[in-house]
Amino acid sequence: xxxxxxxxxxxxxxxxxxxxxxxxxxxxxxxxxxxxxxxxxxxxxxxxxxxxxxxxxxxxxxxxxxxxxxxxxxxxxxxxxxxxxxxxxxxxxxxxxxxxxxxxxxxxxxxxxxxx
Numbered sequence: 001x002x003x004x005x006x007x008x009x010x011x012x013x014x015x016x017x018x019x020x021x022x023x024x025x026x027x028x029x030x031x032x033x034x035x036x037x038x039x040x041x042x043x044x045x046x047x048x049x050x051x052x053x054x055x056x057x058x059x060x061x062x063x064x065x066x067x068x069x070x071x072x073x074x075x076x077x078x079x080x081x082x083x084x085x086x087x088x089x090x091x092x093x094x095x096x097x098x099x100x101x102x103x104x105x106x107x108x109x110x111x112x113x114x115x116x
Contacts, residue, residue, distance in 0.1 A: 093112050
């Protein structure tokens with residue numbers, strides 16, 4: 001079993017920054033992929049960014065150049081540094097991990113609200 005706990009969400013003005021964290025615990029194996037997704041009201045959940053254990057990353061076009069995903073394997077923690085935030089970034093942000101074998105786990109989500 002794997003547990004994921006997100007933190008760092010909140011309310012920020014447009015142009016501001018937030019840093020999200022996702023702490024993973026339980027049966028974390030090497031070779032996993034971690035990712036951030038988000039879901040805005042009335043919209044489908046979308047992939048924001050993902051990172052492998054060797055820190056290979058990719059990003060949604062909408063956040064490229066503004067968001068940076070990173071991870072600390074020693075702490076089993078993933079981060080999302082969000083800069084130049086826009087009102088359209090408002091959503092619940094979810095942490096996701098896919099461990100060796102393909103099982104996927106989700107965190108409970110953290111709300112990010114960007115005011116104009």
